[in-house]
Amino acid sequence: MTKKTEYLQKKYEEMKEEGLTWKIRDLEGPSTAHVTVDGKECIMLASNNYLDLANHPELRKAAKEAVDKYGAGAGSDWSIAGTMDIHEELWDKIAEFKETEAGMTYQTGFAVNAGLIPQLLEKGDLLISDELNHGSIIDGVRLSRADKMIYGHSDMGELEDCLKQAQEEGYERMFVITDGVFSMDGDIAKMDEIQDLADEYGAMTYVDDAHGEGILGDGRGIAREFNLEDRIDVEMGTFSKALGGFGGMLAGDEGLINYAYNTSRTWLLSAAFPPHVAAVNIKALDLVMEETERVEKLWDLTEYFKKEIESLGYDTGRSETPIIPAMIGDSRKAQKLADRLYDEGIFALAIVYPMVAKGQARIRNQINAGMDYDDLDYILNAYEKLGKEMDLI
Ligand SMILES: Cc1ncc(COP(=O)(O)O)c(C=O)c1O
Structure with missing residues (x-):
């Protein structure tokens, strides 16, 4: 048969x-x-472990100590009973690292994009996305009820055309979404120009810093690279690349963070990553900030x-x-x-x-x-x- x-x-x-x-x-x-x-x-020559932190003795030590203190798993979704004090310590550390008001974790970077982007805007709003954005952004954008426009890769003329059209059509709420470093080509988004254009046309900005953390801006990422720490509206990233750990991160103001964890289905309906992962991530951020x-x-x-x-x-x-x-x-x-x-x-x-x-x-x-x-x-x-x-x- x-x-x-x-x-x-x-x-x-x-x-x-x-x-x-x-x-x-x-x-x-x-x-x-x-x-x-x-x-x-x-x-x-094929790993995202750019800073060689994945096997760093201090990260390994942090993991072992956390297993002894907290056990092997978090036991629940973050939203139910899975958020431990060590997770919250990491959230504060993310805010310190990204120089934002607040921070939080998701299970993965993919889960941030797929879970948060659909919640940012409503029907009748607009998402404007670079054509070469990561697949997780593409999925997040597809799941959103907002209208969509795609601009040619890093083409600031096309981005401005989209924003002009949006203004003419009377959109009130819009996000421009971009990778910070494009993962297949290794080029850097023109973040200063994107931010200026977004400000000019009243759009918000969302940047995926997965390949920028640990690399750009003395390791702090794309916002620091372009001195945009207090201008980018939503910054997400991952611990799974230069930081040598695992899990997604989100940084921004308190309002964004409170809204994000109350609405992202990938966060609400999925288990917290194990506590030793949080310990590793905290240590990685400390090392990048200190050394x-x-x-x-x-x-x-x-x-x-x-x-x-x-x-x-x-x-x-x-x-x-x-x-x-x-x-x-x-x-x-x-x-x-x-x-x-x-x-x-x-x-x-x-x-x-x-x-x-x-x-x-x-x-x-x-x-x-x-x-x-x-x-x-x-x-x-x-x-x-x-x-x-x-x-x-
Ligand atoms: C640009 C970009 N965003 C998000 C992700 C997803 O990150 P994570 O591995 O934490 O799911 C990746 C990883 O492939 C990526 O390259």
Whole structure:
């Protein structure tokens, strides 16, 4: 008898044929700059652990102590009985880190965007979103009852056209939503211009700082980078990238925070993350606020790698951050290059459709502060050898 779900297997086979499927590789041990992947020692070029905090001894210690004090799980949804004092301590720490009136956590960054964006506006209001915003923003926008306009990526002329049209059509409440750092290209939103335009036309701003925290603005993120600490209306982010922990964060004024946790279904109807996760996140924020040398090292390595890989003949697209893509185009070629890099002991990821548009496949290189210049030279040599072998450079 054929299985009713056989069509799914067929679809999967078709995607596989086109080079559009994920190859899951297993890390055997912690995520650091040097890892063991499927039994092979590799330099890690594919993690979001930009500051190499995920295996930091102080974060590990914080987790162990919290397990001893609070146990393994939170026991409930945040809204029912899952919010512990250590979670609340983290909320205050987020406000301190982001320099806002208040802060709070969600289970993940995805849960902030998917849960809060639909609650920000009503039918008859307007969301204006960059075309390359992260999938979690796209889902949040889709779930909203507000009208939507999409502007070309970082195209300030198009954004202004949207705002003008909105003004003419008489919208009273609008949000401009943008990634701070675009996760597939590594470019930075023109946040100062976006904020000025939003102010001029009476719109509010919402920024996803997932790849900016720990990196931009001495580690404090995009608001500090552009001196917009008291102008951006809603800032969300995640502990799962440069901060080395786990969970989503939201920062803004008291009114926003009180409203957010009373209305976001992803927050209300989902369990709190375990207390040791809160402890890890608190420690990570402390380290980033106290020790800026990790951020400085990350930028030094980033500048070196970008300059050198471009001089080999690779196109790094719009990169301005430790996300440095090597643009390849064809998804099968990108997959093959990732496989060949792995053979050389480099764990790099091919990013293919639907993560990026068809024909824009790339290897997304992500620099980690735990690397040194020898690691980067080793990677660059491999890129040179394989690029020639595969006719890419
Ligand atoms: C721009 C952006 N926003 C949000 C998220 C989601 O964050 P989290 O991993 O905490 O769900 C990601 C992660 O992929 C991201 O890149």
